[in-house]
Amino acid sequence: MSLSATTAPPSRGAPSKHAQPRRRRGYSRFTRLDMKYSPYLYVAPFFVLFGIFGLYPMLWTLWMSLHDWDLVGTHTFIGLDNYSTLLGDEYFWNAVRNTFGMFILATVPQLALALFLANLLNRPLLRARTFFRMAIFVPNVVSVAAVAIVFGMLFQRDFGVINWFLGIFGVDAIDWRQERWTSWVAISTMVDWRWTGYNTLILLAGMQAIPRDLYEAAAMDGAGPWRQFWTVTLPMLRPTFVFVVILSTIGGLQLFVEPLIFANGNVIGGAQREFQTVQMYMFENSIHNLSKAGYGAAVAWALFLMIVVVSMLNFVITRRSVK
Amino acid sequence: MSVSTRRRYAAVALATVAALATTAACGDDSEGGSSSSAKPDKLVVDTFGEAGYEDLVKQYEQQTGIKVELRKVAQLNEFRPRVVRSLATGKGAADVIMLEEGILNEFKLNPNNWVDLAPLVGDLSKDYLSWKYELGKAPDGRLMGLPTDVGSLGICYRTDLFKAANLPTARDEVSALWPTWEKFIETGQKYKQASGKAFVDSATMAVNGVMFQQKGADLFYDKENNNIADKSPAVKSAWDQAIALADAGITAKITTWSPEWNAGFKQGTFAATACPSWMLGIVETNSGPENSGKWDLAAVPGGAGNWGGSWLGVPTQSKHQAEAAKLAAFLTNTAGQVAAFKKSGPLPTNLKALEDPSFTSFTNKYFSDAPTGKIFGESVKEIVPTHLGPKHQAIKENAMEPALRAYETGQTTKEKAWEQFTKDAATQGAF
Numbered sequence: 001m002s003l004s005a006t007t008a009p010p011s012r013g014a015p016s017k018h019a020q021p022r023r024r025r026g027y028s029r030f031t032r033l034d035m036k037y038s039p040y041l042y043v044a045p046f047f048v049l050f051g052i053f054g055l056y057p058m059l060w061t062l063w064m065s066l067h068d069w070d071l072v073g074t075h076t077f078i079g080l081d082n083y084s085t086l087l088g089d090e091y092f093w094n095a096v097r098n099t100f101g102m103f104i105l106a107t108v109p110q111l112a113l114a115l116f117l118a119n120l121l122n123r124p125l126l127r128a129r130t131f132f133r134m135a136i137f138v139p140n141v142v143s144v145a146a147v148a149i150v151f152g153m154l155f156q157r158d159f160g161v162i163n164w165f166l167g168i169f170g171v172d173a174i175d176w177r178q179e180r181w182t183s184w185v186a187i188s189t190m191v192d193w194r195w196t197g198y199n200t201l202i203l204l205a206g207m208q209a210i211p212r213d214l215y216e217a218a219a220m221d222g223a224g225p226w227r228q229f230w231t232v233t234l235p236m237l238r239p240t241f242v243f244v245v246i247l248s249t250i251g252g253l254q255l256f257v258e259p260l261i262f263a264n265g266n267v268i269g270g271a272q273r274e275f276q277t278v279q280m281y282m283f284e285n286s287i288h289n290l291s292k293a294g295y296g297a298a299v300a301w302a303l304f305l306m307i308v309v310v311s312m313l314n315f316v317i318t319r320r321s322v323k
Numbered sequence: 324m325s326v327s328t329r330r331r332y333a334a335v336a337l338a339t340v341a342a343l344a345t346t347a348a349c350g351d352d353s354e355g356g357s358s359s360s361a362k363p364d365k366l367v368v369d370t371f372g373e374a375g376y377e378d379l380v381k382q383y384e385q386q387t388g389i390k391v392e393l394r395k396v397a398q399l400n401e402f403r404p405r406v407v408r409s410l411a412t413g414k415g416a417a418d419v420i421m422l423e424e425g426i427l428n429e430f431k432l433n434p435n436n437w438v439d440l441a442p443l444v445g446d447l448s449k450d451y452l453s454w455k456y457e458l459g460k461a462p463d464g465r466l467m468g469l470p471t472d473v474g475s476l477g478i479c480y481r482t483d484l485f486k487a488a489n490l491p492t493a494r495d496e497v498s499a500l501w502p503t504w505e506k507f508i509e510t511g512q513k514y515k516q517a518s519g520k521a522f523v524d525s526a527t528m529a530v531n532g533v534m535f536q537q538k539g540a541d542l543f544y545d546k547e548n549n550n551i552a553d554k555s556p557a558v559k560s561a562w563d564q565a566i567a568l569a570d571a572g573i574t575a576k577i578t579t580w581s582p583e584w585n586a587g588f589k590q591g592t593f594a595a596t597a598c599p600s601w602m603l604g605i606v607e608t609n610s611g612p613e614n615s616g617k618w619d620l621a622a623v624p625g626g627a628g629n630w631g632g633s634w635l636g637v638p639t640q641s642k643h644q645a646e647a648a649k650l651a652a653f654l655t656n657t658a659g660q661v662a663a664f665k666k667s668g669p670l671p672t673n674l675k676a677l678e679d680p681s682f683t684s685f686t687n688k689y690f691s692d693a694p695t696g697k698i699f700g701e702s703v704k705e706i707v708p709t710h711l712g713p714k715h716q717a718i719k720e721n722a723m724e725p726a727l728r729a730y731e732t733g734q735t736t737k738e739k740a741w742e743q744f745t746k747d748a749a750t751q752g753a754f
Contacts, residue, residue, distance in 0.1 A: 071411040072433045158575075158583050158592055177578070178732050264581045265401045268721050271729040272743070287404045288717060289751065290411075290429070 058304070061297045069294035071286065082298035092299065094273050095281040096306070098184070102259075102275070103252035106188035110196050111244065117196070118203035119229055133204065136197040147194050148261035155186040155262075177262065183275040190258045195251070199244050206240025207233060246314045253307050254279055278303045363643040365390040366650055369417035371402035373604030374471070374633075375666030379659050383650065391650070398580055399423055400720055409640070410436050416638040418647035419654070422468050423633045424458070425716030430636075432713055434461035438637040441466040443648035450656075454708050455672045459634045468634025469655045472669030474599030475702045476532050476623040476630060478507075479606050482691060483617045484594040488517035494693060498622035504533065504564055507624040511573035514594060521575035523568070524593045526731045527724040528579055530565035532597040534558070536628035537709055543719075543748065544712025552718055552748035557709070562727070562741070569731040576732050579724075585609050597623070599630040600699045604667030607689045620693040627705035632672070670699050677703060714751055722747035 065083070068076045086092055120126070121133055139147075154161050155176040163173045176182045210233065218228050256279035263269045267284040269276030276284075278299065286296025366389055370376060380391045394417060396402040403426050409416035410430075422430065430436065448456050451470045459468040478501075482492040490513065491497055501507035507529075511522035523529060534542060537557035545551050552558060568574055575593045577584045587593055588609035598606065598620060606618060635651040637644055653659055660671035661682045668687075671677050677700055685696035726744035729735045735743070 070433075071407060072430075072436060152582055156582050156586070158577075159586050159590065175576075175732065177581075178734060264578060265398060266720065266725075268725060271725040271732065272734060284721070287407055288721070289714075290407060293411075 061300050064294050065297035065301050067294040069292075069297065071290040071293040073291070075294075078294070082295045083302070085295065086298050086302055091273060091276075092278075092281060092302075095276050095278045098180075098269070098273075098275055099253055099255060099277045099279075101180075102184050102188055102191075102255060102277070103249070105184050106191040106195075107245075107248045107252055109188075110192045111199060111241075111248065113192070114196050114199035114203055114244070115241075117200040118207055119233065121200065121204050122207045122233075133201065136200050138197065139194050140198045142194070144194065144257045145261065147190050148258045151186065151190045151193070151258075152262055177270055178274070180270075180274040183259075183262065183270055187255070187258050187262055187275060190262075191252070191255070195248070199248065202244050202247075203237065203240060206237050209240075210236045242314055242317060246311050249310050249314060250307055253303065253310065256280060256283075278306075363389060363418075363646050365392060366419065366643060366647055367392045367394060367417040368419045368421075368650070368654075369394050369396075369402070369406070370421040371396045371399050371423070372601055373608065373667035373669075374421060375604065375663035375669060376654060378666060379654055379662050383653055389646065389650075399425070399716070403716070410638065413640055416640050418637060418641040418643055419651050420636050420638060421471065421633050422636045423716070424631060424711055425719070427458070427468060427634055427636075428711050428715060429713045429717075431461045431467065434463050434465055434467060436639055437461070437465070437467045438639055438641070438644050438648065439465035439467075440469060440637065440648050440651065443637075443645055444469070444652040447652070450673055450675065452672045452674065452703070452706075454706075455632070458708065468636035469651050470672040471633045471635055471655055471660070472601060472663070473629050473672055473703060473706060474535070474601055474631035475670050475699045475706065476535070476628045477598045477600070477698060477702075478595055478621045478623050479598035479602065479618055479690070480595040480621055481591060481614075481617055482619050484518065484520075484591055485514070488514045488594070490514060490517075492619070494619050494621050494691075497619070501621075501624040504529070504567075504624045508568060508571045508573065511568075511595075512571060515573050518594075520591070521593050522573040522595060524575050524577045524584060524587060524596050525579060525728070526565040526569040526574050527727050528597050529568050530561050530723075530727060531630055531719075532599075532623055532628060533564045533625065534561040535630040535709055536623075536625050537561070538628075538707035539709065541710050542712075543715055544710065546710060548712045550712070550714075550718075550749065552722070553745040558723075562723075562744075565727050566730065566737060569727070574731060576728075578728060589614065597630075600664075600668050600670035600695070601631060602668070603687065603690065603695065604669075615689050616691050618689065619691040620687070620695060620698060622698075627702045629706045629708055632670075664696070668695070670703065717751040718748045722751050 066077060066079060068078045068081075117136060121129060121136070126132070155163075157163065157173055157175045157177075160176075162176075163171075166174065174182055176186045214232050214236070215228055218232050223231065255277045259269050259275045259277050260267065260280060260283075262275065263280075267276070267280050267288050269280050282296050282299040282303065284296075285299055286293045289296075368376065368380070368391060370393065374395070376393055380393055383389070384391055396405065402421075402423075406416065406420055406426070447469065450456075452473070455470040455473060459466055459470055461467045478497075480497060485492050485497070490510065491500065500510045514520075514522045534557065537560070540557035541551060541555055542557055543550060543552040543555065575587060577587055577592065583592070588606060589611055596602075596606070603620075610618065635655055637647040637651060641647050654663070655673060657673050657675040657679060660669075660673045660676040661679050663669050664671055664676075664682060665685060671679075671682060676682055682696045683700055685694070686692045687695040722744050726735075726740045726747070729743065730737060730740035
């Protein structure tokens with residue numbers, strides 16, 4: 001603060017004796033304010049937007065969840081009734097099971113593949129590295145809906161390419177939408193196709209941050225690429241890897257568009273709710289069943305809490321691994 | 324192609340707003356009945372399915388100088404959430420909205436969202452089928468919607484596939500094959516033996532037809548709108564009929580509106596399907612120009628019925644209520660309904676339109692020149708509407724059809740399917 005006052009250039013000309021100190025004092029006050037509050041101004045846009053589009057709807061949803069809320073009619077306060085109903089709701093738990101099932105089915109192979117690809121792309125000797133690094137990101141640029149539509153076609157029972165391909169090996173046509181496991185596989189494939197490249201790039205960035213001399217030292221000790229990957233890359237990559245896991249958790253638990261389009265737009269997701277996710281169940285209650293919007297809001301908050309808990313778990317694991 | 328893509332884009336649109344819609348559903352309902360006197364620049368019309376309004380809208384634009392934006396969604400279960408969202412948030416609703424019978428009943432619970440059309444368009448009660456006009460009224464007496472079409476029933480069938488299976492192909496002979504649903508199943512079994520392929524798309528498709536043939540009966544609700552889905556005789560008999568269809572093994576087990584279903588029309592996965600008149604446009608779009616003249620239309624087994632049909636309503640949030648009401652009247656007047664019918668098949672409810680020579684003499688080129696005007700025009704008079712309650716659509720789509728499908732595809736037993744249906748019907752129907 002005083003720094004700016006002392007380093008201010010001496011003003012040229014002949015200022016009046018009174019004017020100069022006053023101006024300097026004004027300048028420094030402004031600077032002080034600037035130093036103190038500008039940072040807040042710089043970060044404000046995010047927080048203002050978050051407040052409007054993030055926090056406010058969240059709190060509003062919480063408020064709704066405490067009501068018997070008809071979306072186009074009346075609202076009655078009922079306290080935590082919606083939440084206690086939720087705990088005994090078979091379909092809610094079915095949706096939770098589906099969501100976590102598809103999350104695991106999609107995330108585990110996805111991260112393994114991403115790790116493998118990142119390691120390949122990290123090789124110094126690879127030609128046209130930039131091309132491959134960019135190409136791997138392309139699926140993520142394609143809209144979710146387009147992915148879901150195309151994969152929906154691929155996984156058709158009667159005329160789908162996948163069934164045609166399996167048919168070559170004598171496998172009977174699979175009705176992908178009718179069984180829990182087959183529908184999960186189909187939906188997880190969509191998720192993987194879209195997000196593997198994205199995670200690969202994050203992991204690649206993490207790999208690049210690992211000091212080269214570690215590898216040189218390892219090489220001098222006679223470690224081959226495989227050994228280097230296990231003993232140098234993987235341990236050093238742990239924080240990045242956990243970050244990727246958290247991102248995938250948040251995304252995976254909010255799975256919605258893929259299964260919805262896979263179900264031809266029906267929110268119950270399969271004849272026996274084989275792939276109805278929590279988001280779809282929320283949608284079924286709040287939008288589809290107008291009079292149960294409060295219950296839908298409770299589902300939304302339950303989902304939010306689940307994501308928080310799972311992310312916290314991941315966070316705890318990170319801290320431990322970093323230490 | 325266009326239907327399926329449009330429908331999927333609709334699904335996407337629906338999907339993307341989902342999170343916002345639940346949280347931001349805090350609309351202020353302070354919207355008054357302000358109908359501005361100034362002529363609007365543009366009116367927006369929301370329809371689903373194939374309403375056939377494209378040419379009409381152009382006419383209207385020329386006559387009035389008011390632009391009309393036609394927003395189409397192919398499938399009802401993606402159309403409805405949009406309407407709900409705009410009603411709930413008080414924003415984004417079209418000026419004229421097509422209300423299908425299933426969802427009209429639901430919206431009747433809160434009629435304040437809809438403009439009373441009667442004072443704006445005058446007394447049109449003599450112009451329409453009287454029962455249809457009356458159903459457009461809310462319990463408080465306001466006219467929520469002007470009648471567009473009814474869904475008189477028929478069976479669409481592929482003549483080329485029938486011929487290959489040594490079945491008759493002329494529509495009168497085909498109609499004679501199945502006076503009852505039992506005979507329909509027998510015919511299906513003959514077809515399957517000869518061709519090795521499925522006869523109809525699904526059991527749920529047929530059950531819809533059966534359900535709406537229960538003249539005047541209560542389906543999922545009684546007249547006081549109590550949920551009686553689990554004990555309604557009409558529902559039970561439709562259910563049994565669907566089970567019989569599934570047991571006969573003549574269905575292709577295809578979910579209606581799925582990609583398999585869309586492709587099935589082109590590929591001949593099935594040879595027949597239940598066809599309320601509004602379905603003609605959908606069959607045509609899905610089968611594509613290459614199958615023109617291969618489809619024909621026969622009578623439905625078991626006599627007349629009415630599946631579907633809509634009204635045009637104006638939401639109170641419209642800023643141009645008077646003009647919107649006039650546009651709705653224009654689209655549902657005699658000339659409008661005849662034109663829509665010729666374009667996409669929705670069957671007129673306007674009495675003069677039903678008498679109009681250009682309607683009665685209309686033959687549908689795509690359906691082997693079937694005299695659809697005559698066939699459907701005559702069946703309209705026999706329609707006795709079934710009673711639909713507030714959550715009819717939700718119970719049908721999210722409880723009954725999935726349970727039947729689970730049985731049809733062998734995932735569950737008869738008893739368990741019924742259990743699933745009654746349980747879901749009770750929760751879907753809670754209000």
